[in-house]
Amino acid sequence: MNKVSVVGTGYVGLVTGTCLAEIGNDVIGVDIDENKINNLRNSISPIFEPGIEELLKRNINQGRLRFTTDIKYAVENSSIIFIAVGTPPLPTGDADLSYVKSVSELVGKYMNGYKIVVNKSTVPIGMGDIVTKIIMENQSESFDFEVVSNPEFLKEGSAINDFFFPDRIIIGTRTEGAAQTMINLYRPLKSPIIVTDVRSAEMIKYASNAFLATKISFINEIAALCEKVGADIELVSHGMGMDKRINPMFLKAGAGFGGSCFPKDISALIKIGEQNNINLGIVKSAQEANFKQRKMVFSKIKNLCNPLENKTIGILGVSFKPNTDDIREAPSIDITRWFLSEGCKVRIYDPVANDEFRKIFNNSIEYAKNPVELARDVDLLLLLTEWNEFKELNFTELKSVVRSPYFFDARNTYDPNHVQSKGFIYDSIGRGSGIPHSTIIDNY
Numbered sequence: 478m479n480k481v482s483v484v485g486t487g488y489v490g491l492v493t494g495t496c497l498a499e500i501g502n503d504v505i506g507v508d509i510d511e512n513k514i515n516n517l518r519n520s521i522s523p524i525f526e527p528g529i530e531e532l533l534k535r536n537i538n539q540g541r542l543r544f545t546t547d548i549k550y551a552v553e554n555s556s557i558i559f560i561a562v563g564t565p566p567l568p569t570g571d572a573d574l575s576y577v578k579s580v581s582e583l584v585g586k587y588m589n590g591y592k593i594v595v596n597k598s599t600v601p602i603g604m605g606d607i608v609t610k611i612i613m614e615n616q617s618e619s620f621d622f623e624v625v626s627n628p629e630f631l632k633e634g635s636a637i638n639d640f641f642f643p644d645r646i647i648i649g650t651r652t653e654g655a656a657q658t659m660i661n662l663y664r665p666l667k668s669p670i671i672v673t674d675v676r677s678a679e680m681i682k683y684a685s686n687a688f689l690a691t692k693i694s695f696i697n698e699i700a701a702l703c704e705k706v707g708a709d710i711e712l713v714s715h716g717m718g719m720d721k722r723i724n725p726m727f728l729k730a731g732a733g734f735g736g737s738c739f740p741k742d743i744s745a746l747i748k749i750g751e752q753n754n755i756n757l758g759i760v761k762s763a764q765e766a767n768f769k770q771r772k773m774v775f776s777k778i779k780n781l782c783n784p785l786e787n788k789t790i791g792i793l794g795v796s797f798k799p800n801t802d803d804i805r806e807a808p809s810i811d812i813t814r815w816f817l818s819e820g821c822k823v824r825i826y827d828p829v830a831n832d833e834f835r836k837i838f839n840n841s842i843e844y845a846k847n848p849v850e851l852a853r854d855v856d857l858l859l860l861l862t863e864w865n866e867f868k869e870l871n872f873t874e875l876k877s878v879v880r881s882p883y884f885f886d887a888r889n890t891y892d893p894n895h896v897q898s899k900g901f902i903y904d905s906i907g908r909g910s911g912i913p914h915s916t917i918i919d920n921y
């Protein structure tokens with residue numbers, strides 16, 4: 478059993494801390510947000526993540542998991558300290574490292590013996606050295622310590638499963654001893670562990686996200702061409718994805734990527750490139766293509782439902798992907814603003830993210846409690862997040878309540894023929910409304 482603290486109880490810190498407790502460690506979760514900590518003590522999760530509250534309850538009850546705002550107590554009572562605070566984008570595109578730095582200062586200040594400080598936040602290459610320096614400068618007494626980079630690859634919505642069954646665990650460290658402690662910590666997961674130097678570990682995270690983001694932008698660009706030449710992007714990406722060298726993941730055309738990671742991480746990587754005189758042209762293009770994709774969705778809707786002024790738009794799904802309440806950098810935010818600026822009335826329904834959206838849009842839009850309430854008297858329905866409950870919409874019922882039967886499927890969730898057969902005028906990405914959708918036969 479290891480004594481572990483996790484500083485930051487957001488998506489990453491909360492999942493990491495809770496799951497480390499589940500595999501038998503003694504874990505203290507720390508946050509500056511008192512409200513979050515009070516809720517967590519009562520097993521109330523501040524985030525929507527399937528399965529998290531059961532795990533919280535079990536591990537708190539069994540005494541392996543505690544929460545505090547007192548970082549001094551946490552540092553003094555643990556030998557492995559994870560830093561899992563946010564690294565949001567600055568207006569310049571660089572990562573804001575102030576939270577990681579301020580935690581490093583306090584870790585140094587309260588250190589009372591040998592500690593391994595593990596950076597789980599996504600940080601620019603070289604941050605391990607900066608954290609080391611900050612800790613040394615803030616120690617009241619000189620204690621030995623090691624800074625390890627252990628980037629996180631969890632996906633919101635399947636974060637717990639991703640913790641227990643990761644494709645790989647990356648441990649960046651200078652010393653054999655720290656590597657061994659981290660290997661022992663993760664041994665129960667039985668997953669491949671790759672030990673690297675600290676800078677390579679930091680780079681693996683940025684390069685992985687940039688690659689995945691590029692894959693999405695690539696397929697979106699091909700989707701635009703499919704539409705012009707009369708091909709169907711769904712069939713094209715299925716055919717491409719069957720090639721093991723390509724694989725089907727992140728090959729789904731849509732409204733482009735959002736979320737708290739890809740947009741900020743590729744901006745930060747581009748900045749790191751600039752600071753080192755390396756032009757990351759491919760990454761820049763992926764970023765540019767992503768912004769264009771949102772615009773493209775909007776202008777397609779504008780053409781479909783012309784003129785937009787005074788129209789009521791119903792948006793199905795606003796979280797940046799299904800199974801999360803996270804709306805950070807979600808395409809829905811820009812698209813909602815553009816509708817409002819065209820003089821539209823906007824109503825949204827998301828299974829869990831309505832309240833998050835309300836924090837941005839307050840009373841400037843309406844919030845529905847289900848798809849039918851959303852659809853009442855709208856001129857266009859726009860599916861932006863492919864939540865499971867949107868995969869089997871009752872189009873007959875929806876058709877009976879809408880004002881005009883336009884359906885824009887920005888996630889290519891439906892067979893166009895199916896929606897059209899229910900009396901809707903349908904459009905999607907890279908297929909065009911008129912293109913017949915062929916059947917995919919995998920084995921015959």
Ligand SMILES: NC(=O)c1ccc[n+]([C@@H]2O[C@H](COP(=O)([O-])OP(=O)(O)OC[C@H]3O[C@@H](n4cnc5c(N)ncnc54)[C@H](O)[C@@H]3O)[C@@H](O)[C@H]2O)c1
Binds near residue numbers: 488507509599629633
């Ligand atoms: N969310 C993801 O899917 C994901 C995946 C992989 C990596 N990451 C990276 O992990 C890091 C954390 O991301 P997140 O989504 O969990 O962020 P988050 O914003 O959900 O959570 C950060 C938490 O840190 C707390 N915090 C801030 N300053 C603090 C301090 N001084 N002491 C204690 N707590 C403090 C905040 O109150 C908040 O609860 C980021 O660098 C992110 O890029 C995120």
